Amino acid sequence: MSQNKKIPMRPVSIIGVGCTPFGKSDSSIIDLAIQSSVEAINSANVKYDDIQSIYLGNFVGERLANQGSLGAMLADRLDISDIPATKTEGACASGGIAFRHAFLTIALGLYDFVLATGVEKMTSSSTPDVTAALATAGDMEMEMYAGLTFPGAFAMIMASHMQKYGTTREQIASVSVKNHRNGTNNPNAMFQKEINVEDVITSREISEPIRLFDCPPISDGAASVLLCPTEIAKNFVNNPVNILGSGHASGPISLSGMNDLTSFSATAIAANEAYAMSGLRAEDIDVIEVHDCFSIAEIIALEDLGFFNKGEGGPATESGITALNGKYPTNPSGGLIAKGHPVGATGIAQIYELTKQLQGLSTNQTNDPETALAHNLGGIGALSTVHILGKTNGTK
Amino acid sequence: MEPNNIQAYQCNICKKLFLPPKTICSTCKNTETTKISLSGHGKVMTSTVVHIPPNYSRKDPPYTVILVKLDEGIPVMGQLHNSSVESLIGTNVSLKKINEDGIYLFDLA
Numbered sequence: 001m002s003q004n005k006k007i008p009m010r011p012v013s014i015i016g017v018g019c020t021p022f023g024k025s026d027s028s029i030i031d032l033a034i035q036s037s038v039e040a041i042n043s044a045n046v047k048y049d050d051i052q053s054i055y056l057g058n059f060v061g062e063r064l065a066n067q068g069s070l071g072a073m074l075a076d077r078l079d080i081s082d083i084p085a086t087k088t089e090g091a092c093a094s095g096g097i098a099f100r101h102a103f104l105t106i107a108l109g110l111y112d113f114v115l116a117t118g119v120e121k122m123t124s125s126s127t128p129d130v131t132a133a134l135a136t137a138g139d140m141e142m143e144m145y146a147g148l149t150f151p152g153a154f155a156m157i158m159a160s161h162m163q164k165y166g167t168t169r170e171q172i173a174s175v176s177v178k179n180h181r182n183g184t185n186n187p188n189a190m191f192q193k194e195i196n197v198e199d200v201i202t203s204r205e206i207s208e209p210i211r212l213f214d215c216p217p218i219s220d221g222a223a224s225v226l227l228c229p230t231e232i233a234k235n236f237v238n239n240p241v242n243i244l245g246s247g248h249a250s251g252p253i254s255l256s257g258m259n260d261l262t263s264f265s266a267t268a269i270a271a272n273e274a275y276a277m278s279g280l281r282a283e284d285i286d287v288i289e290v291h292d293c294f295s296i297a298e299i300i301a302l303e304d305l306g307f308f309n310k311g312e313g314g315p316a317t318e319s320g321i322t323a324l325n326g327k328y329p330t331n332p333s334g335g336l337i338a339k340g341h342p343v344g345a346t347g348i349a350q351i352y353e354l355t356k357q358l359q360g361l362s363t364n365q366t367n368d369p370e371t372a373l374a375h376n377l378g379g380i381g382a383l384s385t386v387h388i389l390g391k392t393n394g395t396k
Numbered sequence: 397m398e399p400n401n402i403q404a405y406q407c408n409i410c411k412k413l414f415l416p417p418k419t420i421c422s423t424c425k426n427t428e429t430t431k432i433s434l435s436g437h438g439k440v441m442t443s444t445v446v447h448i449p450p451n452y453s454r455k456d457p458p459y460t461v462i463l464v465k466l467d468e469g470i471p472v473m474g475q476l477h478n479s480s481v482e483s484l485i486g487t488n489v490s491l492k493k494i495n496e497d498g499i500y501l502f503d504l505a
């Protein structure tokens with residue numbers, strides 16, 4: 001496995017977070033990245049010159065925003081251009097990878113202060129162009145050129161889950177209903193309006209059985225976090241959040257490579273790594289952000305992460321277990337479906353929400369959580385990152 | 397000229413089949429493979445009816461994309477030739493032709 005247990009790792013904390021509103025923005029891709037970065041740096045009370053490295057998560061900036069070199073560009077615009085700045089790409093999990101590398105470089109003693117930012121600018125492009133750009137997360141030659149889209153791939157997975165486990169259309173729609181309800185309390189969310197099951201299953205056909213309200217909106221946005229060693233975190237803020245576990249794994253890039261069309265192996269492997277590092281199990285987690293790139297993806301994520309047995313995610317969601325006041329409150333931010341999915345920003349926006357939750361400062365606060373889990377998925381299960389966070393002075 | 401049947405690659409030592417071609421056999425790490433033709437018969441593993449097509453597709457929507465497990469055990473992505481049927485999982489299909497874009501077009505068997 002990727003974690004070498006012989007290398008001592010020091011505890012790492014989150015001392016600053018920032019997030020732009022998600023939606024249609026007039027700002028350029030770099031201005032979005034600057035906006036969330038400045039918010040994270042200022043809230044951490046560190047000086048710009050203290051930052052030693054930047055990781056920037058982005059998927060399709062060259063293609064849709066016509067801008068490369070985003071890592072160095074962000075360092076330059078923040079006027080800290082001497083430091084290394086690395087762009088990470090892992091489709092929709094680009095942000096999760098940036099966060100993990102920021103964590104690892106501090107944990108392994110290389111740096112003390114690292115900024116991780118995720119950004120995407122998508123609304124200036126046409127829907128066919130965005131659809132084509134997102135499809136590159138799959139295997140173009142072997143699968144996507146058969147006329148398949150990214151929603152189409154997840155529609156095939158949804159049909160498989162319904163067939164194999166009897167998961168109903170209504171159960172899957174209830175993910176979207178819950179996340180839209182959560183989005184009404186998130187001022188940064190693109191959608192802040194409640195919808196019902198009927199709205200979802202009668203919305204516009206995208207790729208059957210996936211309908212419009214099973215999908216996240218095309219959006220612009222950025223999110224940032226600033227990390228430092230736990231031993232000095234309280235010198236900067238009184239409520240740092242600790243990173244208890246981190247996992248990252250690859251899986252098959254294509255549907256034809258999957259052993260089971262209802263499960264993403266990368267999620268389960270990354271989760272096992274993060275659980276082992278933290279010493280926690282699924283039942284110890286108080287609040288969750290998962291990668292609901294489609295409503296069915298939330299159900300599969302919760303099953304792959306061990307919160308429910310395979311096939312039980314649909315009924316569990318319908319019964320309210322994942323609602324804000326349920327046993328496993330999931331996507332209090334509204335998730336990708338209501339908040340928006342500026343692809344490269346998503347993995348770090350999840351950390352933003354969970355940090356606020358553990359600090360008791362979320363606009364959609366769950367009941368005094370002490371532990372949290374973030375799950376970011378790239379492509380059609382091509383990769384996943386999982387992170388487990390803990391409240392300072394938590395008893396767990 | 398495109399062949400009119402699905403071509404796969406077979407490891408010369410352990411006879412494992414690959415599609416897409418791999419440079420190394422995942423079983424025995426051998427790098428020698430031979431191109432072989434497949435029957436084109438199989439069963440639908442899953443399907444979707446695409447209503448919003450990508451800009452790299454020349455087909456008018458709606459159309460049906462199917463993942464087919466061929467009798468030889470290999471999954472391939474293709475389209476249903478001349479209909480947009482839902483709930484195809486488990487249905488038998490056979491290759492009708494490979495179109496000018498290299499897409500495998502199947503008929504209900």
Ligand SMILES: [Zn+2]
Pocket residue numbers: 407408409410411412421422423424425426
């Ligand atoms: Zn072999």
